[in-house]
Each structure stands twice: as C-alpha cells, then as structure tokens.
Amino acid sequence: MTNSLYISTTATGSGKALVALGIIDLILRKTNKVAFFQPIVLDCSQGHRDEDIDLILNYFKLEQTYEEAFGLCYDEVKDLLVQQKFDEIIEKIIKKFKNLENKYDFILCEGSDYLQENSAFEFELNTEIAKNLGHPILILGNAYHRSIEDALSPILISCDTYQDKGCKVIGIIINQAEEEKTEELRKTLTKIFPPQEYALGVIPHNAKLSSPRVAEIAQQLEAKVLYGQHRLDSLASNFLVVAMQMQNALERLKEDSLIITPWDRGDVIIGMLQAHQSANYPQLAGIVLTAGHNLNPSIARLIEGLPDPLPILSVTTDTYTTAERVHNVRTTLTSTDYDKINLSLQLFHSNINLDRLEAQIRTLRTQGITPKMFTYNLVQQAKAQKRHIVLAEGTEPRILQAATVLIEQDIVDLTLLGQPDEIAMVIKKHGITLDLDRLQIINPVASPHFESYVQLLYEARKAKGMNLDLARDYAQDVSYFGTLMVYRGDADGMVSGAVHTTQHTIRPALQIIKTKPDCAIVSSVFFMCLEDRVLVYGDCAVNPDPSAEELAEIALSSAETAQKFGIEPRIALLSYSSGQSGQGEDVEKVRQATKIAREKRPDWKLEGPIQYDAAVDEEVAAQKMPGSEVAGQATVFIFPDLNTGNNTYKAVQRETKALAIGPILQGLKKPVNDLSRGCTVPDIINTVVITAIQSQSF
Structure with missing residues (x-):
C-alpha cells in the first residue's frame, strides 16, 4: 500500500506550504516516486491554478500533471451538497487519489485552509476525507498573535476529533510562534503529546516569509x-x-x-x-x-x-x-522564490523532530538513487570535510545567489573575486540577501598577495616565455588569480565559467596547476540524474576527438570520479557497433581504448565497443552481448568524441527531464571546474559542492 500523510490545519494562514516543502524534501531522499494531492481546491476558474500545487510540482519537478493533483473544485463540492450527495464527494476524491496511488510510493495530502465562511463544515469535510483515504494525520497549528492557550486549544480539539474518527495522528506542528513564546510552546507541547509517540515541532515566526513582494x-x-x-x-x-x-x-x-x-x-x-x-x-x-x-x-x-x-x-x-x-496583501510562495524556499526548508529541518517523523511514516524501500537523494548525499559529503572554494566571478548575480545558499547552509567557505563596492552594488540592485561578513572578498590587484602571485606565475611559466610584466597582467585576471590561490593552497578549489568561456577557465589550470602524474589530459563528466539512477557521461565538454590512449584515460578517470561519488563503475566505451561486429577507424579506436584501459585496470568491469542500447537495456544486452558484466547495467558511459557526447547528454537531459550536473573536470592536480554560461543557481551550487568533495582527496 502506498504511504501517505494528511496535513490538517487548525486555522487559515498556518503555513502549509512551508510544511509541505519540508516533508516532500524529506521523502524525496528515500524515493523519487512522490506525489502531491489536494482533495479540494478553492478555484477552478479558467487560468487559475492553486498556488501550493504549482509550488510543489514545479519546485520539486514532480512528474504528475496539475489535474492529477486535486480531487474536486469547491464549486463542485457545493453543487453536490445542494443535491445532498455527500457520499459522492468522498467517492470522487477517492477515485482521483487511487489513480495516484497506483503510480507512487508516497503521497502528501494537503487539507483545505478554511478560506470560506463555514470553517466548521470544512473541518468536518477534512476529517471525513482523511478517514476515508486512510491517511495518518499531521496537525498544523498557527501561533501568530495568539496566546499559548489559544494556539493549543484548536490543536487539542482537532486531535480528539480525528482520533474519534479512527484516524491516527502522528505529529503536531505549531507554526509562526513569536520568539518569546517559542520555548514555552515547545515545553507545553511535549507535556501534552509524548515525544516518543508523536513527531513534534514549533517553528518560529519569520518576517521574511510573510513579507510580500x-x-x-x-x-x-x-x-x-x-x-x-x-x-x-x-x-x-x-x-x-x-x-x-x-x-x-x-x-x-x-x-x-x-x-x-x-x-x-x-x-x-x-x-x-x-x-x-x-x-x-x-x-x-x-x-x-x-x-x-x-x-x-x-x-x-x-x-x-x-x-x-x-x-x-x-x-x-x-x-x-x-x-x-x-x-491586507496576501503573499504566496512560488517555485522561483529561491530565498524563501531555502529559508522555509531550513526552518522546517531545524525545528521538527525529523527522526520521529521518519519513524512514523512507514519506511520506504529505496529503488536506485534519485536526483534528490544524490544531491542530498553530495551536500552531506561536502559538509563532512568543509572546504574553501574561490568563485572567480564575484560580481555575477547568479554566483551571488548561489553563494547565499552555500553560506546559509554552511556547506563551504567561500572567497569571491571582484571589487567589494561593485559586489555590494550588485547585491543591493538584485535584492540578494548574502551576508558578506561570512565570506571573503578579494580584489586581485588590491590583494596583499598579488605580487607573490605574480612571482609564482612567472616561475611557473618563465620556461614558456613569460616575463614579470606579462605575469602581472595575467594575474589581474580573475581566472588566473583564482587558479593561483588554489595552486598555492590559499583555496581548495575554484569554480568559474558563468560569464567566461571554458577555455578562459581551463587554460590557467592547465598552465599552472597542471595534470596529475598519471593523467596526460584533462577531461570532464556529467552526472546524469535519471528517474531511478545516476549515470556518468564522459567526455561531453572538453576533448573534441580523443585518441585511443586518451579515450582509455578518460574512461579510467571517469570511473574513478564515479567511485568517489558513490557510484559503482561499470564502464561502457560506446560506438556504433557492439563487440566484434563492426569495422572501421572509429570503432577500432574504441576497441583499442578498451584494451588499453583493461591492461591498466584489470580489476574494473569494462566493455567496448558497445552500443548505447546494449549498455542500458538488459534485453538488448542479452541478444547482442550475452555474458557481459557491463552490458545492460552500465553506469559510466564513455563517448568516442565530443560531438557524440555533447549531443547525447543534451538529448537525454531534454527528453527525460534528467538533472545534468557538470561538466566536472578531472585529471588536474587540484580541482577547478567550469560552469556553462547558461547555468542556473542550482547548477552553480551543485558544481561548488562537487568541487569541494573533489578537493577532499587532495
């Protein structure tokens, strides 16, 4: 039976969106087969969409349609009530819910918010719906501008009513508690509801969340x-x-x-x-x-x-x-309110007994690793050994927005490159809430280390014709300055490329940091987060037409990267034919690369040449390459050239709506990573987190 939870509020404006965000975020770490459902939505007029449904579906990119996310419109409910067809209301809602139940492991149900005049009827309707759907109940109360007694009284009534109906109440959350009442509310709540039996939480009021745009x-x-x-x-x-x-x-x-x-x-x-x-x-x-x-x-x-x-x-x-x-302006959360959403998630996770909540919701069987699980694990891995990352493009708004999240979640230490006044102006212009006291800002030319970096660059490149004047000019460039910081150990890694080309980011790293002793080239991978698993694609960004030796090196570097990030490497070197069936220069290159890679790492599972369908589909694999340890279950995909790799990753990303994290550079002595100039704020955050994890190995 599908797991489910019903959020029932005791008053309007209780902050269901915050709690729904937190619960969905929590459950997505266990399974990606999650749905959101409202038994009744207030307005179904043309063009109108429920704000909470839009928020949850769009922010978490849930696969269900908007129409699947609700049972009935309020006008339909009123019409059926006039006809004295209460049972039909419940039946229609159950039918819509069952359609979801057949597809998902967990469904979060959100009750109505008492926006109509007859709140007593709405409460009764909520209890009947929850009872008939068989959901356990999470009661959400509102403490804002209420005494402790006034905040708790409707919660106690709700709890008694649901239990009288045979519903299991698993948790109580009080939202929007004023600072001076928060601790007393927590103590009182734990006296009434034993913490070993209920998931409890008191979330403090935050003015930013209630502030309208x-x-x-x-x-x-x-x-x-x-x-x-x-x-x-x-x-x-x-x-x-x-x-x-x-x-x-x-x-x-x-x-x-x-x-x-x-x-x-x-x-x-x-x-x-x-x-x-x-x-x-x-x-x-x-x-x-x-x-x-x-x-x-x-x-x-x-x-x-x-x-x-x-x-x-x-x-x-x-x-x-x-x-x-x-x-009286009413503010709502939308899926692009990144600051408010981030704050909501922080408030939920830091004020709720998450262990008890997870225990109350029946343990979900994990099927593969989901994008949410993967990115969550990345953040935890980065936090375990906190690193210092330099962001070369400190005046770019997207970089500053990403820095806000990274600092607020305490994932990494950051240095921004740029003039402090210009950075402050960009922050003010775009309304970014970045706390500049929690990071370092360096203007390269004004840095006390500038001349020592100039000397460092000169020494590293004098054999290639570099003189001090030229070194001084280069060191003023943010990519060179950031790379020199990493080279000297003043930072653990660098991320750039939001406004610069790939070559502008990589060239200083190749010239100064250089490749590892066992690597002749720098290559890249993308983490392709599909619906039920995470795959590694390489090389899709750096090497246009690698030789057989270079292709073998890309395969081994990509496998090492996969292993570092918790993915068991099963390596498929791709071509237009599988096994010995194909002939020609291109397929021979892949065949030779596979041979070289096997000689270097005989302990790893490699297959090549192999076609993509044989690498991912077990039935095709059984026909084309029976007995292969890789065919049908590959996790690392090595493309023969940049044209094939870049087009394939973009096609898979678009057609499957996969989350593509990268490109992640590999082969350097210290980590430097390149961003796409079209990168989003989440892309930047993911790249910084991965750079931090890479640096933990140096």
Whole structure:
C-alpha cells in the first residue's frame, strides 16, 4: 500500500506550504516516486491554478500533471451538497487519489485552509476525507498573535476529533510562534503529546516569509508601475505612511520599508530615493503614490535620470485606504522564490523532530538513487570535510545567489573575486540577501598577495616565455588569480565559467596547476540524474576527438570520479557497433581504448565497443552481448568524441527531464571546474559542492 500523510490545519494562514516543502524534501531522499494531492481546491476558474500545487510540482519537478493533483473544485463540492450527495464527494476524491496511488510510493495530502465562511463544515469535510483515504494525520497549528492557550486549544480539539474518527495522528506542528513564546510552546507541547509517540515541532515566526513582494502588492492593489519594473521581486517587510516632514520620516525608516505617500509629496519622493541610495539609511522596497495623479514633470524627469530607481507604484485610492489594502496583501510562495524556499526548508529541518517523523511514516524501500537523494548525499559529503572554494566571478548575480545558499547552509567557505563596492552594488540592485561578513572578498590587484602571485606565475611559466610584466597582467585576471590561490593552497578549489568561456577557465589550470602524474589530459563528466539512477557521461565538454590512449584515460578517470561519488563503475566505451561486429577507424579506436584501459585496470568491469542500447537495456544486452558484466547495467558511459557526447547528454537531459550536473573536470592536480554560461543557481551550487568533495582527496 502506498504511504501517505494528511496535513490538517487548525486555522487559515498556518503555513502549509512551508510544511509541505519540508516533508516532500524529506521523502524525496528515500524515493523519487512522490506525489502531491489536494482533495479540494478553492478555484477552478479558467487560468487559475492553486498556488501550493504549482509550488510543489514545479519546485520539486514532480512528474504528475496539475489535474492529477486535486480531487474536486469547491464549486463542485457545493453543487453536490445542494443535491445532498455527500457520499459522492468522498467517492470522487477517492477515485482521483487511487489513480495516484497506483503510480507512487508516497503521497502528501494537503487539507483545505478554511478560506470560506463555514470553517466548521470544512473541518468536518477534512476529517471525513482523511478517514476515508486512510491517511495518518499531521496537525498544523498557527501561533501568530495568539496566546499559548489559544494556539493549543484548536490543536487539542482537532486531535480528539480525528482520533474519534479512527484516524491516527502522528505529529503536531505549531507554526509562526513569536520568539518569546517559542520555548514555552515547545515545553507545553511535549507535556501534552509524548515525544516518543508523536513527531513534534514549533517553528518560529519569520518576517521574511510573510513579507510580500512588491509585484504582489502592485497586483493586489491594481497599481500602475511607474518605475523600477526590474526590482518588483523585492520584499516589503515594513510599511510606512509618510505625511510628516521628511526629517521625521527618516527616523522611522526600517530595512525593506514600503513608503506610502500622496502623489504630490515631491519632497518625500526625492528624500526616499536619496535615503535608499545612502549608506547611512536602510534599503527600501519601494514607494506607493496615492490619489492617482501624474507626477510633477520635474520629479518624473529626475527619476528617469537615475540609473537604478526604486519601484514606484501609483494607485487611485486615498492614503488611508491604500495603507489598509497594503496591510491586507496576501503573499504566496512560488517555485522561483529561491530565498524563501531555502529559508522555509531550513526552518522546517531545524525545528521538527525529523527522526520521529521518519519513524512514523512507514519506511520506504529505496529503488536506485534519485536526483534528490544524490544531491542530498553530495551536500552531506561536502559538509563532512568543509572546504574553501574561490568563485572567480564575484560580481555575477547568479554566483551571488548561489553563494547565499552555500553560506546559509554552511556547506563551504567561500572567497569571491571582484571589487567589494561593485559586489555590494550588485547585491543591493538584485535584492540578494548574502551576508558578506561570512565570506571573503578579494580584489586581485588590491590583494596583499598579488605580487607573490605574480612571482609564482612567472616561475611557473618563465620556461614558456613569460616575463614579470606579462605575469602581472595575467594575474589581474580573475581566472588566473583564482587558479593561483588554489595552486598555492590559499583555496581548495575554484569554480568559474558563468560569464567566461571554458577555455578562459581551463587554460590557467592547465598552465599552472597542471595534470596529475598519471593523467596526460584533462577531461570532464556529467552526472546524469535519471528517474531511478545516476549515470556518468564522459567526455561531453572538453576533448573534441580523443585518441585511443586518451579515450582509455578518460574512461579510467571517469570511473574513478564515479567511485568517489558513490557510484559503482561499470564502464561502457560506446560506438556504433557492439563487440566484434563492426569495422572501421572509429570503432577500432574504441576497441583499442578498451584494451588499453583493461591492461591498466584489470580489476574494473569494462566493455567496448558497445552500443548505447546494449549498455542500458538488459534485453538488448542479452541478444547482442550475452555474458557481459557491463552490458545492460552500465553506469559510466564513455563517448568516442565530443560531438557524440555533447549531443547525447543534451538529448537525454531534454527528453527525460534528467538533472545534468557538470561538466566536472578531472585529471588536474587540484580541482577547478567550469560552469556553462547558461547555468542556473542550482547548477552553480551543485558544481561548488562537487568541487569541494573533489578537493577532499587532495
């Protein structure tokens, strides 16, 4: 029977999305066959999609369709109730659920959030649904602006009601607890519910999670965006109505404040723009102009001349009404809110008894290694021996966003290369929450080590015609400077390539760090995280047309990389024919490479030449290469040339929606890794984590 869990809330705004994110994240470490289900969604009107369903499906890239993720629309429920067909409601929901149950190992069910007027009926409906689906229950309470008694009372009622219905309650979570009440809530909760029987947790309130984006404010106020369209993702943590003198308003400014002021207060508009740019005042989220008139032309001209103005919104309502509406803006999590999602996961994992929760959910049988499991294991491996990684492109926003996650999760120590003022400006411009006190920033030319690095580069390259002046010029380049840091031991590894070419990243490493004694070339692999396993593809990024000797070396290096990351190497050297069936220069190269590799590592399982289908499919393998230890179960795939490898990895990635991590460079004495210029923030994080793990072997 499929494992499942039902999240039942005691009040609206309890933060189900945070808990759902945490549970799905936890379960994906055991199985990738996970689904999300809401028995009832509020709105099914054309174009409307439930926010929590979209968040979970898109962020975790679950394979189910949106239509599979819910049972009925609320309007359908009301129509059936009018016809006194309550049983039909339950039957329709069960039917939709059973369709999922046949496909997945675990289903997380999310109850309704009491957004309609009849909350008593909704609660009764939730209990009936949970009872009929046979789900164990996780009760989620809301402590925000509530006394301890008021926070616990609905939880106790819910628990009693579910147990009276024959449902098993396995856990209690209280969300949004104010700091001064958190510890007392924990103590009281453990007195009422024995920790050895229930998974318990008290999650503290976090203002950032409840802060709306300026874009949400603009949408819900039906505001016109006058300026700052590119900054609409900024969070508004505080709201300040300014009708006072500017000097008094300045004293009340807080970080990420949204200023609400009448359209004709030019002094306030100018003053707030200056305050935002001043190092002596907090960063602001934006300005809302009330009463709907056009800006004074002089003020408009001034703003249009600014390089990076704040978001400025215009509404037709008066100041009082606008302030009230802003206060009531409802914020939601979306799958691209990486900062909020990361924070949500941290809050969940650090405040819930995860061991008890996992024990309460029946142990899942792991089938292969899933992408989530693989990346989770990578992070744990990197944390086990923390390393220092230098990010050469410190002014690139994606690098800074990745650095935020890496630092907040304490995965690695980081150095960013670039001018500190420029990095700070990029952080402010893009609303990145990176804590610069927790990492090192180095401007290469201003570094006290610069001249020693120049000398180091000169000594390493003087035999190739390098002089001191040329070395000084090269050392100013971030890729050379970062490589020199790694070479001298001032960093354990380097990652670059988000805005530079592969050659720009690799050339300094080849010239300075150089290859291992037993490696003649540098090559690369991709970790291809498929639905039920992780494969290694090499070389898909560096060597255009390797010789037989080079191909053998790529195979052995790739196998060593696979083994280092917990993948048993079964190596397939690919060609257009299998075994002895093919003839020609290309297939002969692969045959010779296989022979060389076997002579060097007779203890490893190698096969080649072999076709891709024979390498991955057991039935094809039985026909084409019976008795092979590799055919049908290969884990390391070696392509004969870059053209084949690069196209194959991209085709597999696109057609199977596999997570491709790489390229990961191998063969260097110390790790340097290259990013694709189209890399995403998660790509950067994965590459840094792998670089850190590589450096643990040096």
